Amino acid sequence: MDISSPPKTIAILSRGDAAARADATAQNSRFVRVFEALAAIGIDARPVIYDETFADVVRDQLLAVDGVLVWVDPIHQGKTRAELDPLLRDVAAQGPWVSAHPDVILKMGVKEVLYRTRHLGWGADTHRYDSAAAFRAEFPARLRTNGPRVLKQNRGNGGQGVWKVEALPNREAVVRVLHAQRGSMPEDVPLETFIARCEPYFGWGGCLIDQIFQPRLPDGMIRCYMSGAKVAGFGHQRIKALIPPPPEGPDSAEAQPGPRIMHGPDAPQFQTLRRSMEDEWTPGMTELLSIGEPSLPVIWDADFLYGPKDAAGADTYVLCEINASSCFAIPDEAPAAIARTVKHRLVQAKDTAFSS
Template identity: 80%
Template structure:
């Protein structure tokens, strides 16, 4: 069986995403939201199939993954109250079958825990994308250090270690002439500012120490209204960019948080050669990504086949040029993507197959 599976043949990839039993039954490459990725993989000579996952039929999914040569994973850290705890254990088990029998997995859960969590902002704060960033690993440390920092440094942004869609991300500022009171704004869509005692904020954030292990604290970036740049990466190379005028952590207009004026603008996608982003591209490819890998202990073949780094505009330089501040890395479920990205994903997948064959031949 093993000889048959690893004799020369078209490589196979399972594209894993979350869904229910009906989605598992009915999803095809043609009706999947990843249809362009399926098409690019097929054009590259790679057979790909959907692998819809839920904890209720995890054993069936495991068997499907073990029959593939590679696994591409698109699953958020938190979805409708479910975390990735059981899925990550399954993916570790599948990948641990060894280079002779198991598929490669992208992104591997251990890689996500290094680069796809908010703690990466603290661990790489010394790089050119860094800013004033702190880490609290206990509620006691948070209580002691954050309050004094907030009073001294102005508005801050708190981030739970694992989350998506703005869950667990808060802008916090001290209220003048109101000792122990703070104004908070959640990054989730539809949120409005709230004034509360600091102890109420602490109680709201305390669960984050359990699921994510820590809270990350960054200086608020005043140029937030200028937009967020999403730099899409495939391995160590830029695959494209997305620019969006975001509204998270910006107080809603008088029309209210659900009004059209309060909604984020569309994400405008650009290819990797877009002229306005070439300085950022050079920094990502030539400096920051290699430095991040060295800091976190990640080799290039372990980088996700698709991931993104989200940047806010930092202070302008003395010459008036833009600087960039990293606010998040997404490695668990990076989608939607620029139209150029599926071809890059397929090319990177081919490289992973060549690397896998080299390991097996050793």
């Protein structure tokens, strides 16, 4: 198949207002290197800015292309994807392929994946509460028995709805909580008050996920970037979320996360993790969640914390979330990987249409 004659067209969809939409070009987009990588292999990529106020116009644009790459967070300045996801499902049903498809996001790009895949090698002590009543009934005893916990709303980003919770000695009815959003301070609150604070999460995400706290959190987080089923690079960052701020306060320089240091897929220090992701964990996840390899997002990432050292003294890794809705920034090697995956998907889409 020669995809350069005529050129295939791809929409790169992101959120913005009417002014951003009017000014959008490939050159001034934060995805400029993705546009360049697609152009280098003969694919015509176009920026499309989305907002609920002009959704009908966006829908018409998406129906006119061969594929759609979506970079829209689950929550952004109070707006969710409640209207965008049905629009994308409708577009995908009419021909263009969409990455990541909303139904794929609901399987792998939500915190519930931590519970559903807990038996894979990346899992930890993880529980799911399907209702506020279950949370109220089960969480207090688990907190007292198993030490500090991390609670996560099912859909969110930027630390929204992620809490470290720990029991206080000799104060059974009071807990210390710390929100993962930047600038948060620890609070000592009645457990009942905190439980009530979490109840709205069940309305948006449908469940609440509970993981054991990882004490090696200060060692940083490793972001494993994937394009389809292959590793596209890594990022390592010293994070500050869920770590109490220093005495200078949450706005001090000492309380800010370190830079994310990007690495290519061949970085030697991450080859054990790469083999696990490509050979074991991603295939295990796709089988467990019934996600065909062609449906995996063209760019997604799995965020890992360091788990306990194994018997030989080697690092282990614990999955803390998967980002499939809006994975950016990305390593230097990732745009070319995205372009290769897009080209492959276009071939698959054509072959599927021809065979049907």
